[in-house]
Amino acid sequence: MAGDDKDATLSVGVWRGDADGGEYVEYSVPHRASQTVLDVVTWIQRNIAPDLAYRFACRVGMCGSCAMTVNGRPRWTCRTHVDKVARNGRLTIAPLDNLPVVRDLAADMAPFFEKWKRANGAFQGGETRDDPIAEVRPDEPERKEADAAIECINCGICYAACDSVRWNPDYLGPAALNRVWALHNDRRDVARDDRLAAIGGEGGCHLCHSQAGCTAHCPQGLDPSGGIAGLKRALFRAALKGTV
Amino acid sequence: MNARREAYLYAAQRLTALIMAPLVIGHLITIIIAIQGGLSAEEILSRTSGNIFWAAFYGLFVLAAGIHAALGLRMVAAEWLGFRGPLANWTVAAVGLLLILLGFRAVGAVI
Numbered sequence: 001m002a003g004d005d006k007d008a009t010l011s012v013g014v015w016r017g018d019a020d021g022g023e024y025v026e027y028s029v030p031h032r033a034s035q036t037v038l039d040v041v042t043w044i045q046r047n048i049a050p051d052l053a054y055r056f057a058c059r060v061g062m063c064g065s066c067a068m069t070v071n072g073r074p075r076w077t078c079r080t081h082v083d084k085v086a087r088n089g090r091l092t093i094a095p096l097d098n099l100p101v102v103r104d105l106a107a108d109m110a111p112f113f114e115k116w117k118r119a120n121g122a123f124q125g126g127e128t129r130d131d132p133i134a135e136v137r138p139d140e141p142e143r144k145e146a147d148a149a150i151e152c153i154n155c156g157i158c159y160a161a162c163d164s165v166r167w168n169p170d171y172l173g174p175a176a177l178n179r180v181w182a183l184h185n186d187r188r189d190v191a192r193d194d195r196l197a198a199i200g201g202e203g204g205c206h207l208c209h210s211q212a213g214c215t216a217h218c219p220q221g222l223d224p225s226g227g228i229a230g231l232k233r234a235l236f237r238a239a240l241k242g243t244v
Numbered sequence: 245m246n247a248r249r250e251a252y253l254y255a256a257q258r259l260t261a262l263i264m265a266p267l268v269i270g271h272l273i274t275i276i277i278a279i280q281g282g283l284s285a286e287e288i289l290s291r292t293s294g295n296i297f298w299a300a301f302y303g304l305f306v307l308a309a310g311i312h313a314a315l316g317l318r319m320v321a322a323e324w325l326g327f328r329g330p331l332a333n334w335t336v337a338a339v340g341l342l343l344i345l346l347g348f349r350a351v352g353a354v355i
Binding site for chain 2: 167168196199200201202204207236238239242244
């Protein structure tokens with residue numbers, strides 16, 4: 001295995017540039033055992049290019065800030081071993097797709113979170129601190145449906161993997177809609193019809209082609225595509241009832 | 245209101261696909277049977293003239309195809325050409341209507 005060879009090197013193409021454009025710059029990086037793609041990026045910044053911009057925090061797949069495009073696919077770089085993705089000792093690393101670039105490998109997440117706001121992605125309860133705590137049983141059908149959507153850490157990988165976002169930048173995208181599916185199945189929430197109206201119009205859930213790139217790439221194993229299909233059914237029922 | 249329209253259009257797209265699936269199969273089977281031993285205008289007209297079943301079969305087919313094609317074009321125009329909004333909606337509606345009118349004209353000619 002190359003990782004055991006002290007002299008082995010990786011040839012790494014790293015996208016360098018800013019919002020106005022950029023290009024891949026080639027670096028040679030020592031290949032180590034159990035090396036992650038984030039290790040490679042960090043090595044380049046510490047040893048060759050101190051001005052290389054990238055983003056990370058936890059290094060253990062909890063914070064969702066180190067997502068980048070590795071060999072053409074969006075991934076958490078901290079949880080991606082080089083040995084699993086390098087092809088003939090070669091890596092290409094770029095910022096996440098479908099988002100503006102701040103600089104180098106740091107994508108601008110502002111449009112991503114703007115869409116969460118547009119989708120009305122905040123929980124809206126109808127009770128006060130004086131009411132008893134709502135009991136939501138794990139075996140309730142709605143609670144089970146929400147399993148497809150909760151535990152999202154907002155890394156943006158599904159959004160970068162989505163062709164519908166690529167084709168229509170106004171599309172809310174899988175992450176925001178996934179959040180709505182979680183809230184739609186939360187019976188404590190009192191804004192569910194308002195939220196359906198917010199995600200049913202222009203740029204809404206009907207732009208999803210169910211290609212399921214989001215579900216295929218989600219590192220948390222969530223199913224945004226399934227949730228979006230559920231939202232389409234919910235919207236049709238709401239349209240028949242006249243609540244949207 | 246916008247959400248309701250999109251929900252109905254989405255349902256219409258799926259419903260027309262559902263209608264067309266068996267009609268396409270029926271149409272293909274009819275073609276295969278009809279061309280056995282040659283095909284002539286007289287033979288086609290003798291099968292279709294005054295036949296309520298074939299009028300309904302192809303009438304429904306034309307209606308479903310017109311609606312389905314228009315909604316599909318709406319999505320293609322939005323994604324590939326960036327052509328969206330009221331003008332795009334009216335344009336694809338006109339295309340759908342044209343398809344339906346031409347289709348009904350063809351159905352009327354053989355019934």
